[in-house]
Amino acid sequence: HLSFSYGYARSTRTAAQAYEERVGVCRDFAHLAIALCRCMNIPARYVNGFLGDIGVPQDPAPMDFSAWMEVFLDGKWYTFDARHNTPRIGRVVIARGRDATDVPLLHTFGPHRLTTFKVWCYEQESHPATPPMQGVDRTLTTPLLA
Template sequence: AGPFSIHTAARVMIADRMDRAPGAPFIEVQYLPDAVLGYLLPSRYCESDRFHDMAVEITAGRLLGYDQVTAIEDWLRSTIRCIPGSSNIPVSAVDVNLRQSGVCRDLSHLGIALCRSLSIPARLVVGYLEGLEPMDMHAWFEAYVGGRWYAFDATQDELRPGYVAIGYGRDAADVAVYNQFGLSVYPLAQEIRVYRAESAPD
């Protein structure tokens, strides 16, 4: 055994825009699809049972549904500092709120917990974002309103084309980049490049 490297590449087709839907309604729990119900419950890194009063305050005066999630996204963007590289392990929503800072995954955990506390299903998405600086894996969250999932990303000023999703889950415990068994192995270096096919490097 000794040092080794892994290389992988993929060409993917993605939507040319990210949908927004102000006013999309809240869906009452009894009308939610069965596959969505699990995203209402507290999970390892999203302790939604601890955030109801806070979520109600953040979303006061907003229409139930999409507009509530937009209020949560805006609050995260203005309140919780996103510091790339500041955390190498998943941090729970409670801890992120105490620290008032974190990486993209951490802000997403807090956003998910706030949504679920209002009975809005929410899930973590892990993938890549073209043009992200510094380039790395990325995480954002989706909320189920108006009969479908919509993306939200408090680490960016606005949603833009270029999101590449590779995994969905209740939180980071469901979408680990890799799992290992036995002695711990840590990558020494990681290089990620994301670009449009028509502008691929030579």
């Protein structure tokens, strides 16, 4: 069992450290779950992106990126989210890799500051030509990175 808090974020935390410390953010949950799968020779990969609020109460926290994993079973990749541990829809995949170092959300040199990003997620209706009826419009106005 790991405890989640944005205050636990540390980009250098390994899967072993997450297991020992029992704390982390979604990146750490994904890394630990991937490591455990690989110990059992189950192929697993890291995914980063955005997780919409479709079908669940809207999160009052500022919009943020998310991480989860995909596991290859019986010839197909399946999505698992060790942090939320509940079925969710509205995932927007940005990248897939072996771990977070394969697919960082940002490559930069020097100071940087993210001031805003917007993602709109709409649940598909039964007919593809039907326009979406409900959506998520979450705007981040506070910096994620200082």
